[in-house]
Amino acid sequence: MTLRLKNQGLYETRYEHDACGIGAVVNINGKRDHSIIEYGKEILINLRHRGAAGADEATGDGAGILFQIPHEYFAVECEMLGFSLPEPGQYGVGMVFGSKDGDIRKACDGVLESAVTHYGLKILGWREVPSSNDCLGEIALAAEPSIRQIFVDGNGLKNGSLERKLYLARKRSERLVAEKVGEKGEDFYVTSLSCSTIVYKGMFMAWQLFAYYPDLADERVKSALAIVHQRYSTNTFPNWRLAQPFRCIAHNGELNTLSGNRNAMRAREKKMASEVFGDDITELFPILTPQASDSACFDSALELLVRSGRSMPHAMMMMIPEAFGPKYHISTDKRAFYEYHSAIMEPWDGPAAMVFSDGRLLGGTLDRNGLRPCRYLVTTDGLAIIASETGVVEFPPEKIRTKGRLQPGRMLLVDTIEGRIISDNEIKSKIARQRPYRRWLDENRIELRGLFDTPKLVKSDPRTIAQRMRAFGYTREELKMILTPMAVNGQEPVGSMGNDTPLAVLSDKPKLLFDYFKQLFAQVTNPAIDPLREGLVMSLMVFAGKKQNILDESPRHCRQLKLPHPILSNEDIERLRAVSRDDFKVATISALFDADTEKPAEALRRGLDSLIDSAEKAIKDGASLLIISDRNISQTKAPIPSLLATAAVHHGMLNRGLRNEAGLIVESGEPREIMHFCLLCGYGANAINPFLAFESLDELHRQGELPADMEPIQIADNYIAAIKKGILKTMSKMGISTLRSYTGAQLFEAIGLNRTVVDEYFTGTSSRIGGIGLAEIAQEALARHTSGFQQRPSGVLQLDFGGEYHFRHSGQRHLWNPTTVSRLQHAVQNNDAEAYADYAKAVNEQAKTLCTLRGLFEFVSGEAVDIEEVEPASEIVKRFCTGAMSHGSISKEAHECIAIAMNRLGSMSNTGEGGEDPERYTQEANGDSKNCAIKQIASARFGVTLNYLAHAHQLQIKIAQGAKPGEGGQLPGHKVTEEIARLRYSTPGVTLISPPPHHDIYSIEDLAQLIYDLKCGNPGVTVSVKLVAEVGVGTVAAGVAKGNADEVLISGHDGGTGASPLSSIKHTGCPWELGLAETQQVLVMNNLRDRIRVQVDGQLKTGRDVVVGALLGAERFGFGTAALVTLGCTLLRKCHEGACPFGIGTQDPELRRRFAGKPEYLQRFMYFVAEEVRQLMAKLGFRKFEDMVGRVDKLQMNRAIDHYKAKGLDFSAIFCQPDISDGRAVRCVKAQPNKLEDHIDWEILKQAQPALERKEKTVIEMPIHNTNRTIGTILSNRIVSKYGPAGLPEGTVKIVLHGSAGQSFGAFLAPGVTLRLIGGSNDYLGKGLSGGRIVVSVPEGSPFIAHENIIVGNTLLYGATSGEVFINGVAGERFAVRNSGAIAVVEGVGDHGCEYMTGGTVVVLGKTGCNFAAGMSGGIAYVLDEMQLFDTMCNLDMVELESVWQEHDKELLRDLIGRHLKWTASARAKYILDAWPDMIGKFVKVVPIDYRKALQKMRAAEQRDTETTPATEEVFS
């Protein structure tokens, strides 16, 4: 029985994620053999660490295999069953899951049979698939379906035409089973029904697949190709159908744009027509099964495109186009192909490694970002293996012809009939020229020359502008803090210290509808993209207009308006409105409603209805662009909130099947900040004209608020540039590269909107706590309208201040306000419990002045206990920790003060992302310790050395931070003092960049790998993972629990920060109350809560906050802002300026002297909070804190609140307790299983004893496999624990390993250890390298040329701080990413080499991919540039290129290549050295610009040794 996931509490099934390992094997010549299946098995088993097991540790998340129909075998089997099979290709086989209940199964099978016969095919018979379920885990067993195969005669049809009929039959049966059998039929699932391939799959761990299906072991089962898949999902719910492969593909990754793709597919159905299907086409609808996973939907869409006539590679190119921006060298025809198809279909965007097959072709492709590993290998006897890892099948070296990897956006195809591998270039150029796409585009695409040139002067009427600004809710603060910085700098404004204002639904002020939405962002299960350094893959280009039949291709398909970006100036829109051509008409529809009304809700509804009707009418009159406009507001007409208008038209047209008939353009006075534009695009707008924003800028300029020397054109340009950057950034947070797939993807969560509004206008958006409806939306719109059109009394300012960002007396409420800050400081400075009580009261009593969701909670009183019996405060404070604040974001003084205070309490402080001075590991004379118990591992890995890991009690992987989840950050050069630079292994004065993703976490299985690495780096340490609350965070937390983390931290959206874009502070993530409750619910539902602790943080201020957190399921609590306030912070919100007058958020020595905080202050605060907790515990009747955890029954909603907006809220989903009747735990009661037990290092350690004990030289030799991960790290930990960070003397331990190394080979390797790998390695080699040496060389006897073959994987040397690496071959993408000190020689690298590098030296003796040195701020790279084209591959934003002419450069280079030769016997090195005088001229030296300046300054300063000025002052002046 399928135990289907159901939405309950805060949990929603659609946020489930999965990731996995994939593989494929093919005999290039098409020779069918059973060995192919065996290879498939080997691949799967060797990828098992990429899958995961459920709560019972025995149920896998799913595994499966796709291969060619084994005719020989089935023929015999069927004969035995009493029927004969026709010739191969003339019959189809279906693999059918069904109910265990015979009657239901029969009913479903009957439907399938009649569907088959409906299309004129003949049922030959059924076969029970032999299975042996004694290998299954309990959970999988409970869900096991009956599995049968159906054999269908093509009745004369064969191959393609038979395949189509089978496809129709399957789709028809799926629809009819749902209709006729209903819910009972949900076990019915056809894994495949085809005349060429078959899929065996189920809820297995890798090995179980083969144990379960004896068929697969039968020697007669032969195939020329196979695709295998191993799944890692975020839940533990059994569901056999979620296993992969699907009918055409196996996918590793996640499609972030799914909801947009779904809607777009639905919109296309109306116009779909195909000769091959004729009238039957409607049988295929819906093309995408509702609620199916992203991969399943992709498979369905691909299947449609293929069955209707496109080739599989062609369809793949449409759905996962490679990046074709100006920075890519690609042919004009190919670029035209992609552009043409972008007018037809949006990319299915997200990390994706796909393998696909139609039975003849087998291929693999990677998305444009290449964020999933995909390696291939071709043997001399015609076998090709594609897999997530190398080494999954072992071959002797002499049998390997080539080794490679799929590059971003590239495809590898094997044609088993032609018997050859077809290269990416060949496939694509052939497809790109099969039609005259380029000519079609040139002749049809509409660009209206000049239309999108630089915007011209905007006319605004200064007399009425204030009126209009008020009517659209503008405040003075927005002009000052949002629009002005955008216009002046072309950048989104930055702020600090988080958010402490109420949610829109709790605010007394009329809020824009935009404010009721929160951006979603990628965390863990897929990576964010770096929109700055890796922006070349991104695109804002959109096509708007009438869309044509997707199953067809014609010149008319691209008869659309092409926009380079979605922002239209006021002039643009006027020009556009004036367009009138027969085949391209523009209509303006009015988004207004009656202002003069007693019943606002009805007036608004009438307005919306009329808006949708006029849209329909305009389309029927032939418009291909609709302009939704609120320009004509008046005394009697108020604007419909632009988001509501847009979403209403978008969904209205979708529902009426008209969405593809016209593009939507929004002309509104309302949008002005980045979030607004993102929302409008996300809910369907193709382009936006923010007319009032432009007018306001004009007005500001007129009033002299903007620099007088700025041209109005420049102002508008800057503003547009800022929006563009902001949209790119918002898309990148979700891991989306193109606006085309972001449009309509609805990647938002609503907070405070009721179900009716959401279902009707924002269909498909999560809104979990109810809230306001149309009536309140109208009321708020009218309040703005009234304020706009009512005469203001004399002397009153034309615009209200606002107070959303900075406190103002009459503005928005803030929880941090003069009272709370000053009372808290008084309390801790004077140990004044009364002042603390005042403070806590001011924060806690939100009954009148709502600020947070928890403010609306009420405790359910229980039987009180005497406070004397309650656990002492000294125990409670141990559950407290401080937030991750780096030394860098705050001063040394503040950072150490916090550490001392927390250590005195036995609580934990957190290093933040900035490393830590090893001096702090030594105890102070007075017994204090400055060593932070929690050490953070963030994306830039600053200061993350083996020694750092070894001194932690807990290691925290920061996936996201509350103030800016999904974003990177940077520490500007002027803050990088000598001290900071030392701790972060960088150069003083040089800007440091933290990329948005961890470059070793692109998926959940990658996270599990990093956890594994860290545990190797300090066996016994606990690992926590920091997530930010958003809808779906619970499922991510479940994945984290399955990844062996010991703790998960749920941060609220409002957390503080040193610097973050304001749109991120305000609009991303959700309150921790929601995230925590969801996490607790999902962990309990999956029975995973017992093994993982939960921590919460985000604007925690009082004991009441702690108790609410505990009842919702948290065991530990983090304080950030409050801790800083106790040390003197008064929330100037100027951290990003580095001008903190209290010496906290600054590195300026003069200001640091002002730091007046004392550890005692923070200690007192923690005790005050703990005492408040005790009082509440006594009142609620809890003696032990742990008894309180997860007791959500003790919370209820405060019903007494009568706030016109808050009264619509419904917290029942938050207070939902999953079924725990089986006695499962609701808090952590046991440790995670120890996954280090079978680590190969234990064996190495045994053999390395002489070295460890006596520093004797030791050589160890052993074979290894790709399943041996993180080799050398435990050994290194033992060395550093014993000998300190300096490790062992050079050359003490030498370990020679033969074979393919698993991921993270030599991570954090210590000095004195040399790992010599003969073979190849997977991703993350040398991660965090801490002084050791890694050598990788090809085995003797390999026939291939080393420097043309991939020998190691992606993301090498990530965060390496010292040591050296020699690689006799080519490395994958992101080589030496964020390297800060290691030396590396390699013979070629993929894209993004040396990205974000801050130090060290890299020598590349061969080709590089594109975007080399992006974000590189330090270190040096030497690249052999034989073709003299390196400058076209290099990202020159931050670096300069020069030839190698200085003697010391030449010497260094020669020395390094010499050592490379010595260690690896590289033929390449030898060749270069032999021709040294000729070769040296071909090297290019890559030097970061700032780095060079800083080095020069330092050198100059060193020379002036009589000068008293320290070098650093020179540097950052």
Place this chain on the structure above:
Amino acid sequence: MGEVKGFIKYKRQDVGHRQVEKRVHDFNEFDLPLTPDAIRQQAARCMDCGIPFCHGVGCPLNNLIPDINELVYKDQWEQACQMLHATNNFPEITGRVCPAPCESACTLSINDEPVLIRHIEFQIVERGFEHGWIKPMPAPEKTGKRIAIIGSGPAGLAAAQQLARAGHDVVIFEKDERVGGMLRYGIPDFKLEKRIIGRRLDQLAAEGVEFETGVEVGKDISARYLHKMFDCVCLAMGARQPRDLAVTGRGYENILFAMDYLTAQNKLCSDEPIEQAKVVTAKDKVVAVIGGGDTGSDCVGTARRQGAKKIYQFEILPKPPENRSPDTPWPMWPRVMRTSTSVEEGCERRWSIMTKKFSGYETRVGRLHACEVEWIEKNGGWKIKELPGTNFVLDVDLVILALGFLHVEHEGLVGDLGLQLDEKGSVTVNECQTSVPWVFAAGDTVSGASWVATAINSGRGAAAAIDKWLRH
């Protein structure tokens, strides 16, 4: 904001004064305004705090101080002037006489010198008058409602201006001959020249405010009459009941209340007619000012200018600490040792002094008998204890009692209306409305004696409450 780290780059530059020797010979103002460049630097010190305590807790009017500072820094004086007037009707007055609680609440005052907020305000408004930016802003539409305001001090004037701008007809009744109340008669010219009041009154008049001076409501016209002629009334007659000193010898005729003493000099300065009998001068006299507050200081400065031989100032409370004491932590208005400009001009100040009696000849006081005291905390309150052996006697020619004010005068209008009073004797209000629905009250009448800024704010509040009530 101004400049990042502007507060480090520029030090606070306080307003200069004319030299003491020169300024004590006249009653003119003596501040020496900063140059425009210097002002811009001072504005650059403002950090535009996320929580501006100056605006949030310091300024009783909640002036938009960070925004104003920024505008000044950006040289946008006219907009600054407009923004200043959005919360403060009379910045030219607060810019001169406000004790600037904003500055003691300034974040910088925690470990540095606060931003020069008050003087920036002064400069803005003076520039505003100079450039003609401060124009009458008559209401676009009239409501036809009539409101009587009793008293023309800062609260009454602010209420009047706000109500007139909201379109109501406003009449101010003032018992004195000229408009201004405490501003005109309480504050000496050297702190606030009376022409300053005049130019503002012109604006009020142009906005439609009518003035009835020399009319004491309750005496010259009755409350009943007011009720009949007006839709409502706003009491803003201050808290004129002075605290007295009940000791032997209080009855001598050269023992004056500060307000009487200051009023006389103010009238002289303005050439107002005054009974000769009420003119008391300190010329060549030994003067004792009892009371160490602002009013006391004003008396010291006045006596100095009148040519006193010697001036003493006695305060019964102990000497405040040099720095902020923990019982008034930042951002509160601190109890701290302050030295006014008047004290600088020459005066012997003593603290913890209790006056025990006066003695003299016939009707005139000749000696002041006093002793030192200490303050002892007892049951949560403070008690005075005489210090034995500290009695002293001082020859004095003139004694001025500046012991503060108790509450609104109860005789007359307040009594006639039968208004409810609180335990301190002030008029009780709920959102500015008294126990008699058509009577509102504002300023010191409600709060007891307080700052000018508080009074203006209260007047604005009352105006808003009245406007709402009238439109209701």
